Amino acid sequence: MRLFSGKIPTISDEIVRQLTSEGDIETxxxxxxxxxxxxxxxxxxxxxxxxxxxAKNRLEARGLPYAQLGKLxxxxxxxxxxxxxxxxxxxxxxxxxxxxxxxxxxxEIFSEDSDLRKKITVILRKHMDVGGELDEEVRSKIxxxxxxxxxxxxxxxxxMGDIKRKKGLS
Numbered sequence: 001m002r003l004f005s006g007k008i009p010t011i012s013d014e015i016v017r018q019l020t021s022e023g024d025i026e027t028x029x030x031x032x033x034x035x036x037x038x039x040x041x042x043x044x045x046x047x048x049x050x051x052x053x054x055a056k057n058r059l060e061a062r063g064l065p066y067a068q069l070g071k072l073x074x075x076x077x078x079x080x081x082x083x084x085x086x087x088x089x090x091x092x093x094x095x096x097x098x099x100x101x102x103x104x105x106x107x108e109i110f111s112e113d114s115d116l117r118k119k120i121t122v123i124l125r126k127h128m129d130v131g132g133e134l135d136e137e138v139r140s141k142i143x144x145x146x147x148x149x150x151x152x153x154x155x156x157x158x159x160m161g162d163i164k165r166k167k168g169l170s
Contacts, residue, residue, distance in 0.1 A: 002128055003041060003044065003045060003048075003088070003092070003127075003128055004127075004169040005042070005045055005169075006164070006168055006169040007127045007128075007169060008038050008041045008042060008045075009038060010127065011037075011041065011123060011124065011127050012034045012035075012037040012041065013034050014127075015037055015096070015120055015123050016030050016037065017030075018119060018123065019100075019111075019116070019119065019120075022119070023110055023111075024109065024110055024111040024116060024119065025106050025109050025110070026106070026107045026108040026109075027105055027106050027107055028107060029105045032105040033100075033103060033105045033106060036099050036103050036105060037096055037099065040092070040095045040099050041092070044088075044091070044092060044095070047080075047082055048082070050080075051073060051076050051077050051080060051082050054076045054080075055069060055073040055076045056069065058072050058076070059072055066149065066150050066153050069153075088128075089121065089124060089128070092124060093117055093120055093121060093124070096120055097113060097116060097117065097120075100116070134160065134163060134164070134169075137163060138156055138159045138160050138163060139156075141159050142155050142156060142159055
């Protein structure tokens with residue numbers, strides 16, 4: 001599962017729309033709640049980017065092959081207390097729920113945490129599962145390159161950028 005910056009407004013809007021229409025939350029400023037949720041999701045992406053940048057810096061400083069990037073990324077994430085791949089969804093749910101309970105833009109919450117979690121999880125999964133499909137599509141287009149090489153990574157990023165632009169995800 002992966003969160004794309006181009007999906008953040010859609011995710012935020014859909015969460016607020018569903019929670020308000022089903023009477024889970026009451027707000028007089030739904031647009032402000034959307035912006036609040038967007039800020040949580042954007043902060044997560046910023047944090048993820050900083051973890052990736054730190055991992056790349058360590059990779060270069062140690063002169064390690066590019067194939068070691070995933071391992072270094074996990075190490076940096078653990079050191080910084082960032083959520084690992086399996087923990088992203090629960091982490092985002094906790095952040096969004098915390099925001100809803102502490103936001104001055106949400107007047108009242110009528111549903112239990114567990115009900116809110118279920119509804120928000122469905123929305124997040126729907127929009128974040130796109131990453132696996134994109135990865136498969138990119139890999140199918142660059143089959144001729146050996147994974148783990150610098151040329152593979154460069155071409156992967158280029159093709160991924162092209163596909164994201166075409167699908168409106170970036």
